[in-house]
Structure formats: C-alpha cells, structure tokens
Amino acid sequence: MSATAVTTRPILAARSVRKTYRLGRVDVPVLRGATLEIQPGEFVAVLGASGSGKSTLLHLLGGLDRPDRPDRNGKGESPEPGENTVVFEDRPLSGLSARDLDRYRSQEVGFVFQFYHLLPELTVLENVLIGAMIRHGRLGYMARAQGAQREAIALLEAFGLGHRLRHRPAELSGGERQRVAIARALVNKPKVLLADEPTGNLDRKTGDAILDALAAHRKQTGRTMVLVTHDGEVAARADRVVHLRDGRVVDGAG
Amino acid sequence: MVYGPGASGRIGRRATRPWGPVADAHEPTPNLRFALPQGPEVQPHPQPPQKARVYQALLTRRYLTTKVMPLLAIIAVMLCTAMVLIVWSIMGGFLVMLLSAGRTLMGDVAITWPTSGFAYYEDLVARLERDPMVAGAAPAIETGGTLVLPDNRIQNLRIVGIDGPSYAIVTGYDECLWWKPIDKPLPKDQRSADLVELHEGGVIAGRIVSRDENAVRIRVGSSGRGTVREIPMKEIAAIRVGRWGDPRLENHAKWARLHKDGLRLREVDPQTGLERPALVLGIEVTGFNERTLEGYYVPQAFGVRTEAGTIQWRSDFIPESKLLLTVYPQSSVTGRPMDVVTRSLPVANEFKSGVFEIDANTAFIDLGELQRMLRMDAAPRARQARGADRYAVEIDPQTGRERLRATESDEEEMEPARVTTVLVRAKDGITPEQLAARCKEIYAQFEADHAGEVPSAPPLQGTGRPPPGTMIIQTWKQQQGTMVAAVEKEILIVLFILLFISVVASFLILAIFWAMVSEKTRDIGVLRALGASRAGVAWLWLRYGLVIGLVGSILGGVVACAIVWNINPIHDWMGQALGLYLWDPKVYYFTEIPHDVEPRKAAIVLAGGLIFSVLGALIPAVRAARMDPVRALRFE
Numbered sequence: 001m002s003a004t005a006v007t008t009r010p011i012l013a014a015r016s017v018r019k020t021y022r023l024g025r026v027d028v029p030v031l032r033g034a035t036l037e038i039q040p041g042e043f044v045a046v047l048g049a050s051g052s053g054k055s056t057l058l059h060l061l062g063g064l065d066r067p068d069r070p071d072r073n074g075k076g077e078s079p080e081p082g083e084n085t086v087v088f089e090d091r092p093l094s095g096l097s098a099r100d101l102d103r104y105r106s107q108e109v110g111f112v113f114q115f116y117h118l119l120p121e122l123t124v125l126e127n128v129l130i131g132a133m134i135r136h137g138r139l140g141y142m143a144r145a146q147g148a149q150r151e152a153i154a155l156l157e158a159f160g161l162g163h164r165l166r167h168r169p170a171e172l173s174g175g176e177r178q179r180v181a182i183a184r185a186l187v188n189k190p191k192v193l194l195a196d197e198p199t200g201n202l203d204r205k206t207g208d209a210i211l212d213a214l215a216a217h218r219k220q221t222g223r224t225m226v227l228v229t230h231d232g233e234v235a236a237r238a239d240r241v242v243h244l245r246d247g248r249v250v251d252g253a254g
Numbered sequence: 255m256v257y258g259p260g261a262s263g264r265i266g267r268r269a270t271r272p273w274g275p276v277a278d279a280h281e282p283t284p285n286l287r288f289a290l291p292q293g294p295e296v297q298p299h300p301q302p303p304q305k306a307r308v309y310q311a312l313l314t315r316r317y318l319t320t321k322v323m324p325l326l327a328i329i330a331v332m333l334c335t336a337m338v339l340i341v342w343s344i345m346g347g348f349l350v351m352l353l354s355a356g357r358t359l360m361g362d363v364a365i366t367w368p369t370s371g372f373a374y375y376e377d378l379v380a381r382l383e384r385d386p387m388v389a390g391a392a393p394a395i396e397t398g399g400t401l402v403l404p405d406n407r408i409q410n411l412r413i414v415g416i417d418g419p420s421y422a423i424v425t426g427y428d429e430c431l432w433w434k435p436i437d438k439p440l441p442k443d444q445r446s447a448d449l450v451e452l453h454e455g456g457v458i459a460g461r462i463v464s465r466d467e468n469a470v471r472i473r474v475g476s477s478g479r480g481t482v483r484e485i486p487m488k489e490i491a492a493i494r495v496g497r498w499g500d501p502r503l504e505n506h507a508k509w510a511r512l513h514k515d516g517l518r519l520r521e522v523d524p525q526t527g528l529e530r531p532a533l534v535l536g537i538e539v540t541g542f543n544e545r546t547l548e549g550y551y552v553p554q555a556f557g558v559r560t561e562a563g564t565i566q567w568r569s570d571f572i573p574e575s576k577l578l579l580t581v582y583p584q585s586s587v588t589g590r591p592m593d594v595v596t597r598s599l600p601v602a603n604e605f606k607s608g609v610f611e612i613d614a615n616t617a618f619i620d621l622g623e624l625q626r627m628l629r630m631d632a633a634p635r636a637r638q639a640r641g642a643d644r645y646a647v648e649i650d651p652q653t654g655r656e657r658l659r660a661t662e663s664d665e666e667e668m669e670p671a672r673v674t675t676v677l678v679r680a681k682d683g684i685t686p687e688q689l690a691a692r693c694k695e696i697y698a699q700f701e702a703d704h705a706g707e708v709p710s711a712p713p714l715q716g717t718g719r720p721p722p723g724t725m726i727i728q729t730w731k732q733q734q735g736t737m738v739a740a741v742e743k744e745i746l747i748v749l750f751i752l753l754f755i756s757v758v759a760s761f762l763i764l765a766i767f768w769a770m771v772s773e774k775t776r777d778i779g780v781l782r783a784l785g786a787s788r789a790g791v792a793w794l795w796l797r798y799g800l801v802i803g804l805v806g807s808i809l810g811g812v813v814a815c816a817i818v819w820n821i822n823p824i825h826d827w828m829g830q831a832l833g834l835y836l837w838d839p840k841v842y843y844f845t846e847i848p849h850d851v852e853p854r855k856a857a858i859v860l861a862g863g864l865i866f867s868v869l870g871a872l873i874p875a876v877r878a879a880r881m882d883p884v885r886a887l888r889f890e
Binding site: 121 | 308309312313316317320321776777779780781782783784785786787788790882883884887
C-alpha cells in the first residue's frame with residue numbers, strides 16, 4: 001500500500017488518482033496521480049493555483065466524480081491495485097454502486113461551495129432540511145421530520161441564523177448564505193466536511209468570520225475537514241497544508 | 255486487503271449496507287453558539303412542526319408557487335385540454351344529433367318488400383304487437399312521385415304512405431310536425447319584433463321607430479343596426495307590435511287544428527264539411543318557408559306567372575294550399591308501370607325531422623289514399639291462377655274455333671291490400687339488433703302461416719345483407735348504413751385530429767420543461783452533491799410534470815365545461831356584439847349548438863392531458879437525471 005506509514009488509518013484517502021477532462025478533441029489531464037491521506041479529525045488545506053485541479057480532487061474525494069477509468073489513464077494500462085482510487089475508511093469508492101455512492105455523498109461527506117449553491121426557491125430552514133430529506137427518503141423523513149427540524153434549527157442558531165429561518169437566500173448577505181450552506185453540509189452529521197474555496201467569494205472580514213465559525217465548530221465536534229483554496233492565509237489556518245501542482249500533491253506527505 | 259474495482263466487487267453493498275440509514279447519534283447536537291459578529295442575539299424561538307415531505311414534493315410546490323414558467327405550462331395544458339374537450343363535445347354532439355335526427359322517422363327495425371309490397375300486413379302487425387319486445391308496429395308504403403308546387407314547379411319526391419297514429423307510436427312523427435302550438439319561443443329565438451304586414455304580401459320585421467297617419471318608419475332587422483324604412487300607411491295591411499317572430503306562439507287554435515290534421519293526415523274540407531285525405535310535406539320541400547336566424551320558419555313570398563304574362567306575388571301558407579300529387583302504380587305481378595294517377599290533395603301540415611335530405615325530399619300521405627292510388631288496396635281484381643298456363647287454348651265446342659282456355663281464376667277475386675314496409679319500434683331496453691332477430695322469427699312464423707302468399711323469410715342467423723328474394727329485415731343503422739358509417743368516420747377523424755393537438759401540447763410541455771431544467775441545472779448539481787440519486791432527480795421533474803398536468807387538466811376541464819354548457823349564450827353574445835354568427839340556423843339545420851359534456855369524454859380528455867404532460871416532462875426529466883453533477887455545479 002502506501003509508503004507513508006501512519007499510526008492511525010486515514011479516514012479518507014486519494015491514492016494516485018487521475019482525472020482527465022475532454023475539452024473539444026483534446027484530453028486535458030487535471031490530476032496526474034494525486035495522493036492525499038486525511039486522518040480522522042484532521043483539518044487539511046489543499047493549496048493550489050486556479051486550474052491546478054484542487055476542486056476536482058475535492059469532487060473525487062466527495063464521490064461527486066469518479067477517477068478516470070483504466071482505459072483512459074493515458075496508455076490504456078490498468079493501474080496498480082489500490083491506485084487511482086479514493087478510499088473512505090478502507091472502502092474504495094470505485095467499488096460502490098451508484099446507489100451506495102449517492103448514500104456516501106448524503107451521509108458521510110458534506111460539501112460547501114464557493115458560490116454557496118443554495119436553492120433559491122427554498123427558505124433557509126428548508127435549504128438545510130433538504131439534505132435530511134434526501135437522506136431519509138419519504139417514509140424515513142416523515143418519521144424523523146420533527147427531530148431533523150429541531151437539529152437543523154439548532155445548527156442554524158449555532159451559526160447565528162436563528163432569526164433567518166423563514167428567509168429566502170436572496171434576502172441574505174454573502175456571509176449568511178455561506179453559513180446556511182455550511183449548516184446544510186452538516187445537517188446529516190457527515191464524517192468529513194469538504195469545502196471548496198468557502199471564502200473565495202467573500203471579503204476578508206466576512207471570510208475570516210466563516211473560518212472562525214468552522215474552527216469553532218471543529219473544536220466542538222472534532223470533525224474532519226478538507227478545504228481547498230488558492231489563498232495561503234486561509235490555508236494557514238489548517239493543521240496541515242498540502243500543495244497541488246501540475247495535478248500532483250507536492251508536499252503532502254507531512 | 256485488495257482495493258480496486260473488480261477486486262472484491264461491490265464491497266459491503268448488500269452484506270452490511272455501510273451507508274444505509276443508520277442511527278444518527280455519533281455526535282451530539284451542537285447547542286453552543288459559535289461566536290459570530292454579524293448575528294444579532296435572538297432567542298431561539300419554537301418553530302411550528304413543518305409538514306413532513308420528501309424533497310421532490312417540497313421543490314415541486316416551491317417551483318410552482320415562485321416561478322412564471324410552470325404557470326405558463328399549466329395554462330398551456332389547460333388550453334389544450336379545454337380545446338380538445340370543447341371540440342369533441344360540440345362536434346360529437348353535432349354528429350349524435352345528426353344521427354338521432356336521421357333515426358327520428360325510421361323506427362328501430364324495418365321489414366321491407368320494396369316495389370310491389372306484401373299482403374296480410376295487418377296480420378304481421380298484429381303478431382308483432384303481441385310480442386313483449388315490441389312497443390309498436392306501423393305499416394307504410396314507400397314510393398316515388400311528383401308534386402306540383404304552388405308556383406307550378408314540379409318536384410320529385412319520396413312519397414310515404416302512413417297510418418298517422420300508429421306511425422307516431424313507432425317513430426318521432428308527432429314531434430316532427432312543425433305547425434303546432436308552442437308556448438315558449440325556440441331557444442335561439444330571444445327577441446320579439448314589430449311586424450308590418452303588407453297588402454301585396456310579405457312581412458317586414460324590425461323595430462317601429464315612429465308612426466303617424468301617413469306612414470310607419472321601421473328599423474329593419476332585429477339587431478338594431480338595420481336601415482330605417484318608411485312604409486306608407488296605404489300599403490300596410492296590418493301592424494303587429496312586440497310580436498315574437500315565430501308565428502306558432504299565437505293563434506293556438508289554428509295550430510292545434512293543423513297539428514291534429516297532420517297526425518291523422520286528414521282534414522275537413524271547409525266547403526263540403528267532409529273529411530278528406532291530406533299531405534304532410536317536409537318543411538324544405540316547397541322552398542317557400544324561410545328559416546330565420548332564430549331557427550323558426552316564416553312563409554316566404556314567391557312570384558307566379560299569370561295567364562296575362564305578368565308576375566303575381568303570393569305568400570301562400572303551404573298547409574292551407576292544395577297541391578297536385580302524381581304517383582306511378584305498378585302491376586303487382588309483373589312490376590310494370592301502369593297509368594299514372596294524379597290527385598289534388600290539401601296539405602295538412604309540414605314536418606321537420608332535422609335531416610335536410612329527408613325534409614327536402616319527403617311527403618307523407620294517408621296510407622289508405624296511397625294504397626288506392628297505387629292500386630295496392632284490397633279490391634276485386636282479375637288475376638291468373640298460380641302456375642296456370644295463361645296462353646293455353648281449347649276448341650270452342652260451339653264455333654269450333656280455337657280460343658284461350660277459360661280458367662276459374664279469370665274470375666274476379668279479392669286481392670288483399672299491400673304495403674311495402676312495416677316499421678317496428680322496440681320496447682325500452684331492447685336494442686334494435688335484438689328486435690331485428692325477434693322480427694325475423696316472427697316473420698318466419700308469419701310466412702309459414704301464409705305459405706306462398708308472402709315473400710319468403712330471411713335466414714334467422716346472420717346480420718349482413720339478406721339473400722335475394724327474401725324479406726329485408728334491417729335495423730335503422732343498417733338502413734342508414736352510409737350515413738352511420740360517415741358519421742362514425744367523422745368522429746374518428748375528429749379524434750385523430752385531437753390526438754395531433756395533444757401531441758402538440760406534449761411538445762409544448764417538453765419545450766417548457768426543457769427550459770426549466772436548463773434553468774435549474776445548477777440546482778440539480780446541488781441536489782446530486784447532497785446525495786440525491788439520478789432516479790430521484792428524474793422523479794422530481796416527472797412529479798412536477800404530473801402536478802402541472804393534473805392542475806392544468808382539471809382547470810381545462812372546468813373551462814371546457816363552463817364554455818360548452820354556456821355555448822349558446824356565448825354564441826348569441828358573439829352574434830350581438832360582433833355580428834358573428836358561426837352557427838347560423840339559416841345555414842345549419844339545428845337551431846342550438848350541442849352543449850353536453852359527456853363525463854366519459856371528460857375523463858378521457860383529462861387523463862390524456864395528464865399523460866401527455868408526463869410524456870412531455872419525461873425527456874427533460876431523463877436529461878436532468880443524466881447530467882454530470884460536476885458540470886451541473888459549474889453551470890452558470
């Protein structure tokens with residue numbers, strides 16, 4: 001397996017993942033064998049220039065995208081066993097059916113995006129609850145509705161949005177929207193929070209407040225967090241910073 | 255442990271379901287506030303428990319209430335559903351009206367032996383009327399003839415000899431008689447008018463604007479926009495103010511007399527006081543009845559050339575005139591034409607069945623009179639013995655010369671009266687087909703009892719064309735085969751066109767949904783990132799289509815019912831406000847537009863609207879489901 005020996009098993013790991021996008025007729029390799037291991041409870045920042053493939057890496061970690069299939073990893077050769085795969089708690093995501101991958105996204109990870117991506121027709125509370133609705137399905141949600149709602153409200157209140165429950169996203173400021181998005185990502189209590197430039201669309205002060213809130217949340221819950229950014233200052237708040245350059249993790253061993 | 259696809263397959267998928275719903279308690283609910291500068295301090299307030307629903311339902315509801323697009327889609331479905339239902343109801347209603355009008359004067363089953371007719375029909379009628387399936391039976395003769403009209407035109411007609419009372423039991427003859435007292439104006443007839451009758455004939459209808467000793471000024475026409483005519487008093491025979499145009503609303507005694515005469519096809523000669531047979535003509539036969547916009551008839555003036563060579567204007571009332579009827583008797587044995595017979599007959603009444611072809615080409619006459627004219631009545635006639643050699647010779651013992659052998663059949667014998675048709679009406683609940691089968695049995699028995707004297711019976715089985723040389727026993731549908739087939743084909747054509755409209759509606763939904771899915775691409779990506787499955791996203795859009803189809807169809811059904819039920823007032827309003835009479839009783843033969851919505855049709859159309867909405871949403875739903883979530887998230 002990996003040469004890096006660690007005392008604990010990583011909760012989430014990308015092992016030499018490759019991802020190629022097709023632009024017109026040209027294959028553009030974005031990730032060329034990126035390897036990253038995240039320990040439970042760790043806060044890892046992935047630092048990279050725009051276009052370095054950091055969002056793609058996050059999407060692969062979150063099961064939103066799959067690595068290249070063997071026949072597309074360049075010369076048509078099969079990867080080494082255990083390579084070109086994302087592993088969550090010793091289980092390779094490539095072995096999951098579409099249905100189990102949906103469950104993985106729903107229950108084990110939570111996404112936060114640069115542009116918040118709230119559903120504009122729903123209220124703040126509904127935006128947070130929709131994650132729980134998707135997770136439990138019709139009957140499951142009906143049985144849990146009250147509990148889920150209590151938790152969503154508690155979460156929103158914890159993020160200082162208790163007075164905004166019935167508002168639409170369009171009525172909120174950027175910082176408030178991002179905090180709703182974080183609450184949405186956390187509503188199913190995922191083991192890993194994946195944040196893609198969560199402060200990239202905010203001014204420094206608001207961005208710092210978001211990072212403070214994330215830090216406070218982490219301190220309280222010990223949740224594993226992966227944050228990608230191009231901003232060194234933002235990355236500096238993580239336990240560990242890895243650099244992504246030319247589709248590879250350069251100094252991610254430490 | 256070995257990783258990678260195919261190494262150990264779908265690890266833990268079925269065995270342990272690692273990501274199935276699990277107890278969500280590996281972390282306590284955070285109850286601390288993360289210090290944030292922006293958020294004002296607000297006490298957590300209790301929320302009313304929201305109704306539990308799955309995310310598709312929530313989104314459907316929110317999309318429906320916050321967007322214009324679904325409103326447009328609902329309106330599109332509504333309009334299409336309403337249009338289909340309206341067209342189908344009115345068109346179908348029209349065709350059904352046509353069909354039932356064609357049936358009015360036919361009875362359910364006709365037993366026919368054309369041309370020479372068949373004897374002992376009274377016995378057949380009696381046998382039929384004893385049967386529990388039969389409501390009534392009526393003998394009739396159908397033949398051709400000519401009529402000399404009041405302006406000396408000669409008109410070829412179908413002449414039908416009937417026994418009025420029994421014919422009225424078997425058919426809708428009584429309701430068809432036009433000149434009878436009525437208490438309410440026709441549904442279309444909603445305006446009364448002032449009438450100015452002229453000495454020289456003719457009536458001017460309109461609104462009298464002013465009148466004095468010398469002249470009357472009248473605004474012609476009933477719409478209020480006609481020209482004003484000034485008519486000198488000396489030309490005026492009578493002025494009637496505020497009269498309904500339909501003459502049958504007044505002089506009820508006269509119409510009651512005509513009605514009674516029409517039913518019996520007899521009238522009392524005012525000069526001799528004796529009853530005499532009379533004609534009942536189709537209302538369109540003479541062409542001297544003008545059908546008005548309101549759907550009733552008024553006598554129309556016509557010109558007749560006098561002996562002096564001038565044209566004289568007359569406005570005869572047809573039921574008060576006498577016409578010359580000519581018919582063409584045929585030999586009962588050979589079918590050869592004999593001398594034509596012409597009678598001058600009074601007209602007792604006129605009838606309107608609702609089918610122009612019938613009303614323009616048919617005259618009814620008393621059955622007994624027609625039998626006499628056609629020599630089909632019971633009378634002593636010389637006839638040949640059956641099978642006798644009519645040219646056999648013998649030697650006259652007195653003169654020694656050859657002579658035609660005299661047979662006993664050369665003596666006069668009573669020949670029974672004949673008719674060409676017996677019409678039968680079924681009791682309620684008996685179909686014409688059942689009745690036709692029963693009639694065949696009854697006729698077979700009748701034929702057995704009159705062996706050799708009546709045409710042979712058709713086979714009991716089989717509904718198709720009877721074999722030649724047997725009695726023709728047909729239901730009204732078989733008799734009207736061509737018309738029934740045409741009407742049924744027209745209904746099919748209408749349905750086919752409507753199917754095309756539905757496909758168009760489906761494409762409309764498709765286009766709208768395609769645009770909505772495009773607009774919502776990023777939200778679809780978000781839902782996928784939150785763990786929504788492809789099927790879940792597809793169901794979101796299908797469900798959306800279903801709701802739009804449901805709401806649109808129901809609204810469309812409501813709109814269609816509102817329009818169809820009120821089609822006649824709407825049409826009248828259009829006529830008054832816009833001068834647009836689409837359904838002009840002068841042109842169309844029914845005074846009212848059909849205005850029934852059959853529940854069966856409504857159910858089919860509503861279900862169709864729903865199905866086509868879902869079909870229209872299907873392709874966009876599949877497209878939404880197939881979207882790559884990463885691309886969808888990057889979609890701007």
